[in-house]
Amino acid sequence: MTMNEAMRVIVTGTGGRLGGAVARHLRLRGHRVVAWDRKAVDLGAPERIDDHFGAAAYDAVVHCAAATSLEWCELNPEEAAVVNAEAAGRIARHCREQGARMVQVSTDYVYDGTVPGLRRECDLLAPCGVYARTKLAGERAVLESGARVVVARVSWVFGPDRPAFPDQLIERARREETCAAIGDKWSTPCYSVDLAEQIEGLLGMEDVEGVFNLGNTGECTWQEYGQAALDLVSEMGIPLRCRTVGAQTLAEMTGFLAPRPVHTAMDLTKLRALGIPARPWREALADYLATYYRGRDGQSAE
Numbered sequence: 001m002t003m004n005e006a007m008r009v010i011v012t013g014t015g016g017r018l019g020g021a022v023a024r025h026l027r028l029r030g031h032r033v034v035a036w037d038r039k040a041v042d043l044g045a046p047e048r049i050d051d052h053f054g055a056a057a058y059d060a061v062v063h064c065a066a067a068t069s070l071e072w073c074e075l076n077p078e079e080a081a082v083v084n085a086e087a088a089g090r091i092a093r094h095c096r097e098q099g100a101r102m103v104q105v106s107t108d109y110v111y112d113g114t115v116p117g118l119r120r121e122c123d124l125l126a127p128c129g130v131y132a133r134t135k136l137a138g139e140r141a142v143l144e145s146g147a148r149v150v151v152a153r154v155s156w157v158f159g160p161d162r163p164a165f166p167d168q169l170i171e172r173a174r175r176e177e178t179c180a181a182i183g184d185k186w187s188t189p190c191y192s193v194d195l196a197e198q199i200e201g202l203l204g205m206e207d208v209e210g211v212f213n214l215g216n217t218g219e220c221t222w223q224e225y226g227q228a229a230l231d232l233v234s235e236m237g238i239p240l241r242c243r244t245v246g247a248q249t250l251a252e253m254t255g256f257l258a259p260r261p262v263h264t265a266m267d268l269t270k271l272r273a274l275g276i277p278a279r280p281w282r283e284a285l286a287d288y289l290a291t292y293y294r295g296r297d298g299q300s301a302e
C-alpha cells in the first residue's frame with residue numbers, strides 16, 4: 001500500500017487534542033477512518049479492546065488515546081499502567097494478527113531531561129513519574145509485539161480540538177492583569193495539524209518502523225511559548241489586559257505531584273531524513289492562532 005491508496009484506519013483518542021486532528025486529517029485525505037473515543041472503547045477494560053480490535057478489519061491503527069494527566073497517573077498508577085501500557089500492547093497484538101501497521105503515540109517525557117540540548121531517538125531514556133514510565137512501558141509493549149510499529153514521540157501538543165497551554169494563557173491574559181509561566185523547563189510546542197500530516201506520511205511508507213521524534217522544530221520554555229502566543233494574538237488586534245508573561249520556576253510549582261523533566265526538546269533529523277517536513281514551532285503557532293483566533297469575539301469584546 002502506498003501513500004496514495006486509501007487505507008482503513010482506526011484512530012483512538014478522537015475526543016482528544018491529537019486524535020481529533022488525526023482523524024479529521026486522514027478523512028480529508030480520503031482514508032476510511034473509524035474514530036474511537038473513550039465512550040466507544042474504554043482502554044481501562046481490556047476485554048472491550050479485544051471485542052473491538054478483534055472484530056474490525058483495518059490496515060492501520062493510530063493509537064492516540066492515553067491517560068495524559070500527570071497528576072491522575074501519580075494518584076492512580078495501576079490504572080495508568082493498564083491504559084498507557086497494557087492496552088497499547090493488546091492493540092499491537094491485534095495489529096500483528098491483522099497484518100496492520102500501528103502508530104503508537106508517545107512522549108518526550110521518556111527522555112532523560114537532565115542535560116541541555118535536543119534529544120535524539122537513540123538517547124538515554126530516564127522517565128520520571130508514573131505517566132512517563134507507563135508511556136515507556138507502552139512503547140516497549142508495542143515494539144515487542146511483533147506488529148509493524150512506529151513509535152511517534154511528540155511534545156507539548158496544541159491545536160483546535162482541545163484547549164492547550166496557549167489557549168489557557170491567552171484566556172487568562174484577556175481577563176487578568178498578570179500572568180506567568182515556567183521559565184526553566186524546555187521542550188518544543190507541536191501543532192496537532194502538523195503531527196497529523198507527519199503521521200500520515202509515516203503510514204504511507206510501508207517499510208518504515210521504529211521510534212521517531214515528531215513535531216515542530218526548535219525549543220523554548222513555557223514562558224517563551226506563552227509570550228509568543230500573547231505577541232501573536234496582540235498583533236492580530238485581540239485586546240489583552242496582560243501582555244508580558246512573567247517567570248516562574250519549576251521549583252515553585254509545589255502543587256505538582258508528578259516530577260517533570262527539564263530538557264526534552266526533540267531533534268527531528270531522523271524524521272526529516274525520510275523527506276517528511278517539520279516547520280519551526282513559532283510558525284506553526286502563528287498558523288494555528290491566525291486560523292482559529294482571527295475574527296474571534298476577542299476583537300470586539302473589549
Ligand SMILES: NC(=O)c1ccc[n+]([C@@H]2O[C@H](COP(=O)([O-])OP(=O)(O)OC[C@H]3O[C@@H](n4cnc5c(N)ncnc54)[C@H](OP(=O)(O)O)[C@@H]3O)[C@@H](O)[C@H]2O)c1
Binds near residue numbers: 042157
Ligand atoms: N498533550 C501533550 O502535550 C502531549 C505531550 C506528549 C505526548 N502526548 C501524547 O499524545 C497522545 C495524545 O494526547 P492528547 O494531547 O491528544 O491528549 P488528550 O487531549 O488528553 O487526549 C487523550 C485522549 O485519550 C482518551 N482516554 C483517556 N483515558 C482513556 C481510557 N481509559 N479509555 C479510552 N480513552 C481514554 C481521552 O478521553 P477523554 O477525552 O474522555 O478524557 C482523550 O480523548 C497521548 O498518547 C499522549 O501521551 C501528548
